Amino acid sequence: MAAQSVGEMDGGNFPSDLAYQSGFNNHFSSEAIPGALPQLQNSPLICPYGLYAEQISGTSFTSPRKVNMCSWLYRIKPSVTHEPFRPRLPKNEKLISEFNASNCSSTPTQLRWRPAEVPDSPLDFVDGLYTVCGAGSSFLRHGFAIHMYTANKSMENCAFCNADGDFLIVPQSGRLWIITECGRLEVSPGEIVVLPQGFRFVVYLPDGPSRGYVAEIFGSHFQLPDLGPIGANGLAAPRDFLAPVAWFENLSRPGYTIVQKYGGEFFTAIQDFSPFNVVAWHGNYVPYKYDLSKFCPYNTVLFDHSDPSINTVLTAPTDKPGVALLDFVIFPPRWLVSEHTFRPPYYHRNCMSEFMGLIYGGYEAKADGFLPGGASLHNCMTPHGPDTKTYEATIARGNEAGPYRITDTMAFMFESSLIPRVCSWALESPCMDHDYYQCWIGLKSHFTSEGTTRDMDPQKVKTDVENGRQTV
């Protein structure tokens, strides 16, 4: 196969018709040269084409079969062929993989951030990453981190490897061209990509300035949620998850750097060849992407508001049944049809902690202030819900709203049973919305011991609006 240089790829050579393999947690097989995959065994004395066999394990060797994850890579040179790892300078001071009172704060207050500007100075995906909040520890293999990134240039002469956990990347602006050891993925805003712990990858930015969100999980992997009474179909279909096909380059690359995130710190190791030298591979431990527009949402069809877990795309479990280390939930375009129901999200306090982002459009609970590329965090038991404007408009619309389609929107939530601490740079960020609490301050009491008041009666509110006595 003709090898393509990374420099050429920067010039726009990532093909628009990239091939993928479909399925979630399948045991895939892929070869860029026919016959490169050993047929009878994983570790032949001599592999086809003189390749090296190398296993990557994403679970302990002895994990039960139904959760066991590993892949076999057949490569031109093994990944061990490099100079020693050294701490990278300058450090990325804004990445954390172990959250404690000495490096970040905990706060029960409602937090919201405006979208961050992509800086003008050159910044690639790896250096553009910054942790917002998280809990637990990558060392103890239990926890998560939520990062965001702003970046404007492709990674050059280096590949990234995260030894700490799996990345679930949600691009909000700008496509990502990602080369992994298993092959290539193009990921656009509206799609997500999962890059499991340990895979080497490089991120190109064909659209220049880019921005997005990353959930990193320590010691767990994403699964499809059980469907329970929903039945065998619905939500994210396994076949819509796309894994790469084998792709390699046989390139000598003097001074090529592997940047390894290990315990939240960067280490670098120099090697003289491209790490994307895997000619064939097989296994179920693979990077994959998913297009959120393929999601088949579920919801109430008569009355009341379903909990957001109804639209879980992926879940990373803990050992406790039904208690997630991290759920990835979306709020996609959909019909709202429930009768005599307050349709926006209810007011609530939750033992789980909720980090939200917005990919495009608006969010049904917030009339203003929650913008694409922005974020909010409502920690364990922190009260939250629709802002005053949303509440008032909902009451004014009344029961006659009829079936209503929410369009052009894609919000999401990373929800965790662990309580995140927040990084100082996130709390001190110029994007922090210090007036967030104001969006609820205007919620007034409508209480009367005599029953429904005039301003709560949808029919009377409608008449008032028509007569100009009240604005909505």
Ligand SMILES: O=C(O)Cc1cc(O)ccc1O
């Ligand atoms: O707080 C939020 O906006 C997320 C959310 C949405 C919803 O429809 C119900 C509960 C919930 O936490």
Ligand SMILES: [Fe+2]
């Ligand atoms: Fe919530």
